[in-house]
Amino acid sequence: MRDIVITLIVLGSLPFALKRPWIGVLMWVWISVMNPHRLSWGFAYDFPFAAIIAGVTLVGVVITRDPKKLPVTPITVTLIMFTLWMNLTTLFAFYPESAQERLSQVNKIMLMTLVTGMMIKTRRQIECLAWALMISIGYYGTKGGLFTILTGGGNIVWGPSGSLIEGNNEVALAFITIIPIMFYLRLVSQNKWVRRALAVSMPLCAAAAIGSYSRGALLGVAAMLFFLWIKSPKKLVPGIVMVLMIPVAIAFMPDKWTERMDTINEYQSDASAMGRINAWKLAVNLANDRPLVGGGFELWKGPVFAKYAPDPEDPHAAHSIYFQALGEHGWVGFLLYMTLGFLTWRKGSWIIRKTEKLPELHWAKDLATMLQVSMVGFSVGGAFLSLVYYDVQYYLMMTMVATGVLVEKHLAEQKTGTQHSFPDSRQSLRPKAVTAT
Structure with missing residues (x-):
């Protein structure tokens, strides 16, 4: 059926x-x-x-x-450069067949990301994209949160089979990334039942992230909460809520979860953590030896570890978006990937600053803020996961680009005295917008 x-x-x-x-x-x-x-x-x-x-x-x-013109912005130009560079590094990959197979998958993601940038133009389309992403991940987060609560956190939450987020660590990062998008959709939704459903789904997604037993997810959630608290105009009440909420959540989880989280402070005695550090050192050594092209996709195998890793007998995946980009695509690829994140963050800050005193664009301010919150969670959690090619991060970049284009258009029309009605806009339901810089 x-x-x-x-x-x-x-x-x-x-x-x-x-x-x-x-x-x-x-x-x-x-x-x-x-x-x-x-x-x-x-x-x-x-x-x-x-x-x-x-x-x-x-x-x-x-x-x-x-209209189908791709916005020519620093973000889209850098994304194209990063894609072309990955195609170049594949020519010099240690494992050409495996690298070509991975490149085919990555090129499909990047192509559809650019198509997203070409076709998503209006606020309605932007929010439909946000809904598509939220439903796609929120379904598993809501189900995983209920599973965590019903089992008392005794079993691990896993992602959808055969996807980039199949693993427990990967799906936890997906939950973290999507929670701020849920928050935005709740702000702009006019249906009270939708708002209530999202208000339930957000904590369930957080519970699912915790129930994944992912240490990176725990750090990502903490970073997101801290960022929201820093940018909140009223810090006392949110601070008290967070201080009370964290011990309750930890106390709910079983001892084996607490023991796993404790290894964050005792990483020297944890084989998994030391294996990741071994892979990170390999990435640095490899990039220094081949600074332009790195080792190409799928390099994390025994012979490469034998040549570049401090411990040649302990091969691991990169387990870090930063060291994965560095090892696979050299210092050039690493800088391009980091530049993508920097430019997206800067565009969000620009949107927030320019819409501060424009009530008709508070939706753009709220969205840019939540996109930045999502970036914080992904940047921290991604430090421990091999998810450079996770497609959702690129769709969110295009969301920021499309929002920025609409804001630029509105400001230009305002400057020339042209009226812009925003026919598909809706005022934020919240009396005061979130602030971030």
């Missing part, structure tokens, strides 16, 4: 994706991030839905009369 429902939904969306490619982008996000077909047990499990949607969407991009 699930196979039939998923197939009907996807096939039914194809005419709309062809006529309005931005709808195809939303379907791509849903299929590629949520992997709903992996919730079935029949023919749909391995059916190439993503490829079909991508193909129809690309045809739609070619034939549509809708």
